[in-house]
Amino acid sequence: MRKLGVVWGIALWLVAGCSGNREGNAITATGVGGNDGTGAAGADTGAAGTGAGGGTGGGMMPSARGCSDLFDQATLVDYSFDISADEWAKIDYEFHNRDALKAAGIDYKTYHPIVFHYGNETVNDAMVRLKGDSSWVITVSQDGDKARMQFVVSFEEVNPAGKFHGVSKIVLDMPNDDHTFMQERLGFTTMAEIFGMPAPCANSARVTINGQYYGLYVNEERVGGNYIKRVFPEAPDGDLYEGGWSPKTNEAMLNKAKLDAFWAAHDIAAMSAVVDMQASVTEWAAEALLNDADGYYGGAHNFYLYDYADKGYRWLLDDADATFGWVGRSDISPIYWWTRGTTQDAGQHYLIVMADPTWRANYVAALRQLLASWDVARIQSWVDAFAAQIEGAVEQDPHRLRSMEDHHEEVALMRQVIADRPAYIAKFLACEDGSGDSSDADGDGFGWCNDCDDNNPGVNPGAVEICANGIDDNCNRYADVEDGCAAM
Numbered sequence: 001m002r003k004l005g006v007v008w009g010i011a012l013w014l015v016a017g018c019s020g021n022r023e024g025n026a027i028t029a030t031g032v033g034g035n036d037g038t039g040a041a042g043a044d045t046g047a048a049g050t051g052a053g054g055g056t057g058g059g060m061m062p063s064a065r066g067c068s069d070l071f072d073q074a075t076l077v078d079y080s081f082d083i084s085a086d087e088w089a090k091i092d093y094e095f096h097n098r099d100a101l102k103a104a105g106i107d108y109k110t111y112h113p114i115v116f117h118y119g120n121e122t123v124n125d126a127m128v129r130l131k132g133d134s135s136w137v138i139t140v141s142q143d144g145d146k147a148r149m150q151f152v153v154s155f156e157e158v159n160p161a162g163k164f165h166g167v168s169k170i171v172l173d174m175p176n177d178d179h180t181f182m183q184e185r186l187g188f189t190t191m192a193e194i195f196g197m198p199a200p201c202a203n204s205a206r207v208t209i210n211g212q213y214y215g216l217y218v219n220e221e222r223v224g225g226n227y228i229k230r231v232f233p234e235a236p237d238g239d240l241y242e243g244g245w246s247p248k249t250n251e252a253m254l255n256k257a258k259l260d261a262f263w264a265a266h267d268i269a270a271m272s273a274v275v276d277m278q279a280s281v282t283e284w285a286a287e288a289l290l291n292d293a294d295g296y297y298g299g300a301h302n303f304y305l306y307d308y309a310d311k312g313y314r315w316l317l318d319d320a321d322a323t324f325g326w327v328g329r330s331d332i333s334p335i336y337w338w339t340r341g342t343t344q345d346a347g348q349h350y351l352i353v354m355a356d357p358t359w360r361a362n363y364v365a366a367l368r369q370l371l372a373s374w375d376v377a378r379i380q381s382w383v384d385a386f387a388a389q390i391e392g393a394v395e396q397d398p399h400r401l402r403s404m405e406d407h408h409e410e411v412a413l414m415r416q417v418i419a420d421r422p423a424y425i426a427k428f429l430a431c432e433d434g435s436g437d438s439s440d441a442d443g444d445g446f447g448w449c450n451d452c453d454d455n456n457p458g459v460n461p462g463a464v465e466i467c468a469n470g471i472d473d474n475c476n477r478y479a480d481v482e483d484g485c486a487a488m
């Protein structure tokens with residue numbers, strides 16, 4: 001799949017100082033996009049509340065919500081770097097020798113000095129480093145001379161207080177399997193604008209290096225202390241962990257006992273003692289609706305954990321570049337997503353919730369609540385606007401791997417998932433509450449929405465795990481030895 005393990009990246013920025021100058025290829029809100037396809041989408045989604053979300057009248061583009069103007073959705077940003085031949089050779093060496101450097105214990109994400117340009121502005125003491133994890137390894141191993149570096153640009157390496165348009169770091173993200181060039185942008189935007197939940201600011205940026213166009217990226221805010229101040233101004237001082245382990249705030253005074261209690265939790269009581277349960281299951285439900293194949297809900301991968309004031313830990317979205325994903329499939333169970341053949345693990349805390357009738361019902365209720373705000377036409381209008389905005393930049397991208405025809409097909413598929421995913425979730429919810437098809441094909445007492453295998457009466461969430469049959473009998477993701485059976 002995509003990123004195996006915790007992913008890096010996403011950048012820091014400051015709330016203050018959003019200077020208003022805009023450079024680059026501004027496009028008008030009315031000049032792009034459109035609501036074509038709305039009728040069909042509305043018919044597909046049924047109870048999904050198409051068009052009820054409002055907000056479309058004020059322009060196609062999403063709102064600013066406190067983001068730096070660098071992330072203005074109406075602008076296709078143009079960044080350029082000047083880097084010396086020596087420094088470029090070093091960064092290129094790191095790029096192609098990541099695993100060897102890592103194995104030798106050598107830092108392979110070092111900062112390199114650049115002169116950074118944006119419009120008529122220049123930053124002489126900026127630095128750039130590579131970013132990525134498995135996406136880095138994959139592009140180097142698969143893409144030959146089209147292998148694409150991903151970057152973090154920092155304005156605070158030389159001057160710790162350095163900022164550019166209120167931002168101390170910029171993340172430039174583009175994995176090799178996103179042929180839409182906008183999955184992460186759309187995932188973050190939908191999370192923030194449709195669900196009103198925390199997500200980094202993001203738009204698209206063309207990056208030019210030493211005068212040559214290098215490629216198109218999702219241009220995004222880094223997650224860190226300044227991000228927390230923007231999204232939780234009422235509770236800005238909590239511990240923030242990437243992947244639930246790696247501290248990003250309060251490094252010197254972390255509540256380690258609380259984090260230990262979090263990882264030691266194996267039941268609802270222990271989990272509830274340190275977790276904001278409602279906020280957390282709502283975040284997972286949002287990922288389920290986003291069809292996120294590489295977040296916490298669908299693979300226990302990319303997430304942040306934030307200790308919110310006196311409410312405890314809550315999950316925060318990270319790395320949305322596999323949203324609207326699952327290779328275009330919309331009929332992924334929002335509970336038993338792994339039954340579609342992934343090898344990804346399910347999260348320890350996720351499984352605690354799904355095994356608990358009360359909190360599992362609360363998760364389903366959160367799906368229902370979020371579905372009511374899903375707005376097919378509005379989200380599709382963003383896809384149309386973003387696609388029109390980046391069309392030329394995609395076409396000219398020297399690191400583009402697929403044809404423009406493929407790109408357009410992927411965008412059309414993304415558009416379709418935006419309509420089909422809520423339709424599937426509506427069907428799932430109608431099974432849950434008995435208002436629609438809640439058939440039980442194998443007659444084991446668990447309808448299809450609550451059965452991880454509705455063609456096998458011996459398999460259901462009420463079953464006991466049978467050892468050595470190679471089957472996850474009790475629908476908890478794991479079979480046999482992985483589910484507590486003694487090794488044979």
Ligand SMILES: [Ca+2]
Binds near residue numbers: 445
């Ligand atoms: Ca059944």
Ligand SMILES: [Ca+2]
Binds near residue numbers: 451457
């Ligand atoms: Ca069954």
Ligand SMILES: [Ca+2]
Binds near residue numbers: 466
């Ligand atoms: Ca078994």
Ligand SMILES: [Ca+2]
Binds near residue numbers: 473474475477480
């Ligand atoms: Ca099992």
